[in-house]
Amino acid sequence: SARAGSAAACQGCPNQRLCAAGAAAPDPEESAELRERLRSVKHKVLVLSGKGGVGKSTFSALLARGLAADEAKQVALLDIDICGPSIPKMMGLEGEQVHQSGSGWSPVYVEENLGVMSVGFLLSSPDDAVIWRGPKKNGLIKQFLRDVDWGEIDYLIIDTPPGTSDEHLSIVQYLSATHIDGAVIITTPQEVSLQDVRKEINFCHKVKLPIIGVVENMSGFVCPKCKNESQIFPPTTGGAEKMCQNLNISLLGKVPLDPQIGKSCDKGQSFLSEVPESPATLSYRNIIQRIQDYCDQHQLQEEKII
Amino acid sequence: ALIKQFVADVAWGDLDFLIVDTPPGTSDEHISVVEALRPHQPLGAILVTTPQAVSVGDVRRELTFCKKTGLPVLGIVENMSGFVCPHCSECTNIFSQGGGEELARHAGVPFLGCVPLDPQLSQSLEEGRDFIQEFPKSSAFPALAHIAQQILDSASQHSS
Numbered sequence: 098s099a100r101a102g103s104a105a106a107c108q109g110c111p112n113q114r115l116c117a118a119g120a121a122a123p124d125p126e127e128s129a130e131l132r133e134r135l136r137s138v139k140h141k142v143l144v145l146s147g148k149g150g151v152g153k154s155t156f157s158a159l160l161a162r163g164l165a166a167d168e169a170k171q172v173a174l175l176d177i178d179i180c181g182p183s184i185p186k187m188m189g190l191e192g193e194q195v196h197q198s199g200s201g202w203s204p205v206y207v208e209e210n211l212g213v214m215s216v217g218f219l220l221s222s223p224d225d226a227v228i229w230r231g232p233k234k235n236g237l238i239k240q241f242l243r244d245v246d247w248g249e250i251d252y253l254i255i256d257t258p259p260g261t262s263d264e265h266l267s268i269v270q271y272l273s274a275t276h277i278d279g280a281v282i283i284t285t286p287q288e289v290s291l292q293d294v295r296k297e298i299n300f301c302h303k304v305k306l307p308i309i310g311v312v313e314n315m316s317g318f319v320c321p322k323c324k325n326e327s328q329i330f331p332p333t334t335g336g337a338e339k340m341c342q343n344l345n346i347s348l349l350g351k352v353p354l355d356p357q358i359g360k361s362c363d364k365g366q367s368f369l370s371e372v373p374e375s376p377a378t379l380s381y382r383n384i385i386q387r388i389q390d391y392c393d394q395h396q397l398q399e400e401k402i403i
Numbered sequence: 404a405l406i407k408q409f410v411a412d413v414a415w416g417d418l419d420f421l422i423v424d425t426p427p428g429t430s431d432e433h434i435s436v437v438e439a440l441r442p443h444q445p446l447g448a449i450l451v452t453t454p455q456a457v458s459v460g461d462v463r464r465e466l467t468f469c470k471k472t473g474l475p476v477l478g479i480v481e482n483m484s485g486f487v488c489p490h491c492s493e494c495t496n497i498f499s500q501g502g503g504e505e506l507a508r509h510a511g512v513p514f515l516g517c518v519p520l521d522p523q524l525s526q527s528l529e530e531g532r533d534f535i536q537e538f539p540k541s542s543a544f545p546a547l548a549h550i551a552q553q554i555l556d557s558a559s560q561h562s563s
Contacts, residue, residue, distance in 0.1 A: 149427035150453070180428035181461040223460060226467035228429045259427055288529050323491035329522050333529040359498045363456035 128274035131242055135275045137249045138173075140392040142309065143268065145301075146283040147293020149259035152314040152352075153283040154178065155362055156381075157256035158187040160281075162367045163385035164252050165211035171250040173204060175241060176215035177268060178258040179227050179234045185217035189365025193218055201246035214245050231263035238267050252392070260293075261300040269304045278392050279307035281349065285315045286332035291340050298344060309391050310347035312384055313337035318354040319376070329354065350384040352377050406432060410439040420558070427461070429468040437472045446561055447475035449515065449554070452503045453483045459502040466510050477557055478513035479503050480550060486520040487542055494519075515553050518546045 135141075144160065146153040154176075161174040176184035185191050185205075193205045195218045204212030216227060216237060227234075247253065258264055269277070280301055284294045294311065301308050313336055318327050334340075341348040355377040361368040369378050415421065423440070426432055437445075448469050452462040462479070469476050481503025487494045497520065507514035521543040527534040538544060 150458075154457070180430050181464070183457045183460060186457055186460055224463050224467050226429050226464040226471065228434065228468055228471060230431050230434065234430070263431075287525055318486065318495075318497065320488040320491060320493055321495060322493040323488060325488065325490040327486075327489060327522060329486060329497075329520050329525070331522055331526050331529070333526060354497050356495055356497045356499070359455045359457075363499060 127239075127271075131239075131271055132274040134243055135247075135253075135272070138247060138253045138275075139251045139396070141253045141255065141272065141275070141277045142388065142392070143255045143257060143277065143280040143306070144283065145257055145265070145280050145297050146259050147261075147295075147297040148284070148290045151259075151283050151285045151290055152358075153259065154183045154187060154256050155358060156281070156283050156312060156314065156352075157254055158184060158362065159367070159369055159381050160385055160388065161188075161211060161213075161252075161254045162207075163369055163382060164254075164389065165208055166369075168210055170252065171210050171248065172252045172254070173212045173214070173247050173250045175245075175253060175255045176213070176217065177238050177241065177255060177264050179216050179229065179237060179264065181258060182215045182217035182220075184213060184215045184256055186365060187362045188213050190218075191223075191365065195219060198246065201244045204245060204247065212247070212250075214241055234263050235267040238264060239271055242271050261297060265300065266304075269306055277306060278395055279309035281309050281388060282311045283314055284311060284337050285330045286313055286328070286336035287330045288332075288334040290330075291334065291337065294337075294340065295344075298346065308346055309388055310349035311337050311341055312349050313351040315354050316351035321356075347387075349387050350380050352380040352384070406435040407439050410436070410443075429464060433468060434472070437474055445474065446554075446558055447477040449477050449480055449550075450512075451480045451482050452506065453498040454481055454496065454502040454517075455499045456502055458498075459506045462503075462506060463510070466506075466512070476510075476512045477554060478515035479507040479510075480515050481517045483520050484517035489522075513553070515550045516546050518543055518550070 144153055144157040157174060161172050164170055165172040174184060174188070176182050185193065188207050190205050190207060190213060195205065196203045202214070204214045205218060206212050220227070255268060257268065282294055282297050284290045298308065315330050318329050320327065337351070338348055353376055355372070355375050357372045357375060358368050358377060361371045369381060372378055423436060425436065450462050450465050452458045466476065483498050484503070485494050485500070486497050503517065504514050519542045521541050523538045523541055524534050524543050527537055535544060535547065
């Protein structure tokens with residue numbers, strides 16, 4: 098209702114801001130400006146997780162790389178994890194700085210067709226901490242959307258921090274003027290992680306963000322010596338598969354643990370190119386294809402409507 | 404506001420230790436909890452990382468947060484540090500190795516220890532059971548016990 102988030106009873110409620118954000122209308126001038134700037138972006142995909150440490154940034158980085166493997170596609174990766182910007186390191190761009198041109202901030206390019214933007218590029222030292230409250234973080238996110246000269250791109254992948262907080266509210270609000278294809282939610286098999294994913298799914302429903310599907314990361318480990326499989330993070334309640342069945346959401350795939358994933362991220366290399374024969378690579382590629390298919394289908398549907 | 408309420412309005416009773424679990428990052432919740440706990444002289448912060456450089460990279464910033472807010476650092480814990488295969492006992496460093504210890508050395512803070520991956524630990528937490536009671540033979544148990552002991556030692560030093 099119009100009083101959502103602003104009633105006396107709302108004070109101190111953890112969802113107060115969420116409810117209030119629905120009632121507040123975004124600035125129409127701002128919306129028009131963002132719509133104009135993002136007109137050249139064909140598909141926008143948000144990567145979310147309920148919990149931290151489930152492999153969301155790793156997935157975002159590999160999704161961007163996987164999509165950019167087709168040289169005909171232009172891909173961009175936007176890192177809005179303001180407090181923990183891991184994307185520059187994962188993409189081998191640590192130490193890079195942002196350059197400004199007449200048309201705005203230039204993304205930092207990994208490949209000719211793959212550009213990246215992160216608060217990490219604005220920090221001068223790896224020890225610098227961004228100790229900001231919500232409103233200041235929101236301001237930077239708006240700048241990223243408004244001032245970065247993305248150019249004509251096919252996919253904008255947006256890596257988020259864990260949870261359902263300021264950054265998530267603001268990105269959805271700012272992008273509400275344009276079209277978001279949907280969100281991919283990352284989890285591990287444990288109930289503790291799934292509990293947070295259900296909240297994430299509720300968030301998506303509340304802000305009318307379509308859910309492309311769920312990825313179950315760290316799904317089993319095959320010992321390199323004896324080849325036996327262990328469930329390091331046991332799916333005590335049926336894992337993502339059961340949850341997706343119950344909530345009628347697509348399970349995009351399961352990715353097993355592979356020590357090479359962490360290693361290649363640390364070195365800023367693409368796991369997909371470094372270890373092409375890993376079962377994890379196969380899983381990632383299948384998932385990336387499904388996301389691409391979803392985006393293409395959506396485009397067709399939109400064109401039909403027009 | 405909720406965090407302030409949790410600190411000030413919950414009837415904790417007489418406690419020897421209040422453990423505060425925080426979300427990842429250096430934002431509202433962290434600023435608020437440090438402000439709310441400041442009058443109560445917190446013993447300090449334990450920083451948890453996995454061994455990988457990417458995780459350590461974020462914890463470096465967390466260390467800066469502690470310095471800037473005057474929160475003492477009790478030490479660093481390197482979690483998910485190796486997995487011993489239950490079938491053949493081969494240890495695999497799934498999330499790399501050594502990043503936590505190196506960071507502690509670089510930053511001049513105590514390294515509290517490595518905790519290996521143990522599916523029994525995950526399982527018992529999921530089911531709300533007491534891991535330490537149920538699996539004292541687990542590879543994670545000596546590590547956790549050692550870390551707890553160091554905190555107890557810090558606390559005794561602090562009070563005396």
